[in-house]
Amino acid sequence: MKTFVRIFVDLCIVILLVLFAFFLLYLHTGSWEMVPTEEDQGKALVVSAFGMIVTGVPCAVCIGLRATVLRKK
Numbered sequence: 001m002k003t004f005v006r007i008f009v010d011l012c013i014v015i016l017l018v019l020f021a022f023f024l025l026y027l028h029t030g031s032w033e034m035v036p037t038e039e040d041q042g043k044a045l046v047v048s049a050f051g052m053i054v055t056g057v058p059c060a061v062c063i064g065l066r067a068t069v070l071r072k073k
Contacts, residue, residue, distance in 0.1 A: 002069070009066050016059035023051035 026032075027048035031040040 006066070006069055009062050009069070012062045013059060013066065016055045016062065019055040020052055020059060023048045023055065027052070 026044060030036065031044040033040055036044075
């Protein structure tokens, strides 16, 4: 059972880090439209910041959970 939990937490960490990197790229490049307006750029900034928060916090929790599982070995 511990192995299953550890593998599940590891997969969650990987998925959340990939999503975090996607939102970081979106923050760096801005809107992906052909001719973005200022409003589109503002929306891209808000979406990328919100996405980084939504993926970063659970990733930190999973990393903390993984550390506690390793400590108990």
